[in-house]
Amino acid sequence: xxxPILQTCGLNSFYGDFQALYDVALDVGEGEVLAxxxxxxxxxxxLMRSITGLLMNEPGQIHYRGHDISLLRADQVAELGLAMxxxxxxLFPSLTVRExxxxxxQVNRKGxxxxxxxxxxxxxxxxxxxxASTSLSGGQxxxxxxxxxxxxxxxxxxxxxxxxxxxxxxxxxxxxxxxGIIGExxxxxxxxxxxxxxxxxxxxxxxxxxxxxxxxSASDTVSREDISRxxxxxx
Amino acid sequence: xxxxxxIVQGTLxxxxxxxxxxxxxxxxxVMRLVNIAHGDLIVLAAxxxxxxxxxxxxxxxxxxxxxxxxxxxxxxxxxxxxxxxTLGDDILPPLLVTFGLSVIIQNGLLxxxxxxxxxxxxxxxxxxxxxxxxxxFGILPLLTFAxxxxxxxxxxxxxxxxxxxxxxxxxxxxxxxxxxxxxxxRHIFGLAMALALGVTAIxxxxxxxxxxxxxxxxxxxxxxxxxxxxxxxxxNLWGTLAGGVILGVAQTIGAKIDPGWQLLAGHIxxxxxxxxxxxxxxxxxxx
Numbered sequence: 308x309x310x311p312i313l314q315t316c317g318l319n320s321f322y323g324d325f326q327a328l329y330d331v332a333l334d335v336g337e338g339e340v341l342a343x344x345x346x347x348x349x350x351x352x353x354l355m356r357s358i359t360g361l362l363m364n365e366p367g368q369i370h371y372r373g374h375d376i377s378l379l380r381a382d383q384v385a386e387l388g389l390a391m392x393x394x395x396x397x398l399f400p401s402l403t404v405r406e407x408x409x410x411x412x413q414v415n416r417k418g419x420x421x422x423x424x425x426x427x428x429x430x431x432x433x434x435x436x437x438x439a440s441t442s443l444s445g446g447q448x449x450x451x452x453x454x455x456x457x458x459x460x461x462x463x464x465x466x467x468x469x470x471x472x473x474x475x476x477x478x479x480x481x482x483x484x485x486x487g488i489i490g491e492x493x494x495x496x497x498x499x500x501x502x503x504x505x506x507x508x509x510x511x512x513x514x515x516x517x518x519x520x521x522x523x524s525a526s527d528t529v530s531r532e533d534i535s536r537x538x539x540x541x542x
Numbered sequence: 543x544x545x546x547x548x549i550v551q552g553t554l555x556x557x558x559x560x561x562x563x564x565x566x567x568x569x570x571x572v573m574r575l576v577n578i579a580h581g582d583l584i585v586l587a588a589x590x591x592x593x594x595x596x597x598x599x600x601x602x603x604x605x606x607x608x609x610x611x612x613x614x615x616x617x618x619x620x621x622x623x624x625x626x627x628t629l630g631d632d633i634l635p636p637l638l639v640t641f642g643l644s645v646i647i648q649n650g651l652l653x654x655x656x657x658x659x660x661x662x663x664x665x666x667x668x669x670x671x672x673x674x675x676x677x678x679f680g681i682l683p684l685l686t687f688a689x690x691x692x693x694x695x696x697x698x699x700x701x702x703x704x705x706x707x708x709x710x711x712x713x714x715x716x717x718x719x720x721x722x723x724x725x726x727x728r729h730i731f732g733l734a735m736a737l738a739l740g741v742t743a744i745x746x747x748x749x750x751x752x753x754x755x756x757x758x759x760x761x762x763x764x765x766x767x768x769x770x771x772x773x774x775x776x777x778n779l780w781g782t783l784a785g786g787v788i789l790g791v792a793q794t795i796g797a798k799i800d801p802g803w804q805l806l807a808g809h810i811x812x813x814x815x816x817x818x819x820x821x822x823x824x825x826x827x828x829x
Contacts, residue, residue: 361718381721391722399715402708409705410712414724459724 310373312337312463312494313358313389318368320350320357327353329518335463340495342509342526344502346538349515351498352394355467359391360384371463386414390461394468394498396452398440405436407451411458418460419491425454428488446477453481453488463494470501482508502534516540543676545798550677552794556787557687558752561745562767563774563782564694565738571777572710572734573629578640581764582647583739587613587746588755589655591662602662602747610743617739621732629731644760651757662750686748690786693741694779700737701779710734769812775822784823788815 311334320328328350335341345351356362358369360381369377376384390411398407408425426433429450435443440451449469456464470478478501485508489495499505506512506526514522514537522529522537566580577583587609594605624643628635670681701707712720713730721727749755749763769789774781789808796807815823 359722361722380726381718382724382726385722385724393719393722397716397719399712399719401711401715406708406711410708410720410723410725413705413709455723 310337311335311370312339312372313496314370315354315358315368316370318354318357318364320353320362320364322353322362327518328357331515331518331520333513333520333523335494335496338492338494339511340489340497340509342505342512343496343498343515344500344505344512344534344538345515345521347500348517350518351515352467353518354515355391355394355465355496355498358384358465359389382414385459386416388416388460388462389465390456390459390463391465392449392452392456392467392469394471396445396448398448398451398455400439400441402440403437404432404440404443404451407440408432408454408458411455414459416460420457420460422458425457428457428484429454445473446480449473449477449481457488461493463496464489466495466497466499468498468500470499470504478504502538514538545795547677548794548798549791550679551683552791553787554679554683554687554790555794556770556783556790557683557690558745558748558786559766559770559789560690560783560786561686561693561741561748562763563770563786564690564697564779565742565745566764566767567771567774567777567779567782568697568734568738568741570771572714573731574633574714575625575629575636576633576640578637578764579643579647579760580640580742580767581760581762582644582651583613583742583760584746584749584763585651585755585757585760586647587739587743588662588750589651589660589757590743591747591750592655592660595662602664602751603667606744606747609747610740613739613743613746614736617735617737617742618732620739621735622728625735626728626731648757648760655757657756657758659754659756660750661754662747664751668751682748682751686752689744689748690783693744694783697737697741698779706733766808769808772822773812773815775825777826778822778824781822781824788823 313335316332318328318331319326331354343351353362357364360379360383364377366377367375371387371389399410402410408422431447432450432454435447440448469481482504497505497509509526512524512526512529513520514534516537522533524533562584566577569575569577590609590612591602591605594600594608595602624639625636628639667682672679672681701710709725709730713725713727717727766789770785771782773788774785788811792811793804793808797804
């Protein structure tokens with residue numbers, strides 16, 4: 308296996324005194340699409356916040372392309388080429404659609420993604436570019452959130468619960484567009500509660516349960532029983 | 543005609559109040575920081591102007607080319623070195639720290655310049671005037687008002703048409719997500735404070751030309767600035783200009799009725815507007 312683009316080992320994360328992650332070890336290969344599943348409160352979002360630098364960690368726990376990024380701030384991690392589509396979209400309400408996308412390009416990395424290519428991917432955003440981001444439908448807001456992350460031309464993109472709160476038809480559209488988005492050598496981590504969707508686009512899957520990794524498997528061979536056991540912790 | 547004159551003079555005075563207020567408004571808008579030391583920073587800028595003009599013999603308005611960058615630098619250092627550490631979910635630490643800063647600046651100025659009133663000598667500009675119809679316009683108040691409009695237009699333009707302004711708004715909306723997009727909020731806050739104190743420098747020099755000043759007058763400038771911001775509506779810079787004008791007009795009309803009423807009339811106008819429109823006259827339209 309080639310060197311992983313992202314690797315965590317012995318990752319413990321805390322919210323104040325509360326420990327949310329215990330000894331989490333996972334790796335993402337170059338060009339790989341990884342799924343992370345788990346119930347509410349299993350620690351998926353905490354894991355994302357730790358990786359992106361929004362939560363501080365002990366040194367040595369998170370490596371990106373061989374560099375220890377555990378102590379870096381989120382903006383420094385972003386400059387290394389790691390972008391996130393955050394849970395709940397989290398667009399900037401006082402910025403227009405176009406301005407939201409432009410903020411994504413703040414890290415100034417070269418690559419295929421710019422306003423033009425994002426508009427080509429989601430033509431509706433060009434029509435709405437001067438509107439406030441809050442005036443868009445949920446699905447369109449998700450497109451802005453995805454476009455905003457792409458504008459950074461990341462090497463690794465994290466999708467946190469992209470189907471949350473969206474209509475099934477919109478979710479289907481977004482997942483159909485995903486392979487085209489992730490293509491071109493980008494690696495991705497998809498955090499999802501919708502297990503079927505997560506397995507359909509990923510090559511490997513990790514399951515988190517109460518802050519620990521309870522399953523690691525190839526996505527196409529994993530059995531429903533294994534998932535239930537890892538997901539709910541019932542024997 | 544006397545009343546019309548009072549209104550005109552009050553309007554022009556409002557330009558100065560808007561300049562006091564613009565920096566406050568900007569800082570609150572970007573980082574939700576209420577800067578109690580703002581008035582003292584205005585006075586500090588006036589004293590810096592005094593030092594520069596006495597040392598070099600420059601005209602006070604020319605001294606702006608030194609005082610504005612100097613104040614901006616002080617602003618950036620102050621934000622990165624001190625104020626960033628106070629920001630968080632709790633609103634109390636920044637209030638207490640800027641209150642302490644206010645005391646330190648006042649006493650520092652007292653130590654350095656004594657309590658004697660000073661003023662900035664702008665020569666003929668101070669008394670020059672223009673008669674139109676039955677009204678007389680002071681050139682300095684006219685110039686102040688024009689500068690206030692230019693400054694507020696410039697800030698507005700920066701906010702809505704530049705990458706820096708986009709960063710200000712993004713950080714103001716959601717600090718964590720802005721950080722994820724590669725914007726270091728500590729640096730952005732530093733730049734916001736630099737810009738605010740740059741404006742404060744202009745306000746301080748114009749104040750120093752208009753009236754005499756001593757180290758203790760910062761508090762009242764802070765109150766005028768606050769009142770202009772609140773009357774105009776938080777987060778709206780043109781509203782802040784309107785707030786300054788309303789405050790200025792209330793004061794000159796009050797003074798017309800009875801000289802002792804000048805400040806009181808301004809405060810009453812502020813309280814009435816606060817009672818009728820708690821969000822100010824032109825609160826920011828949420829987009």
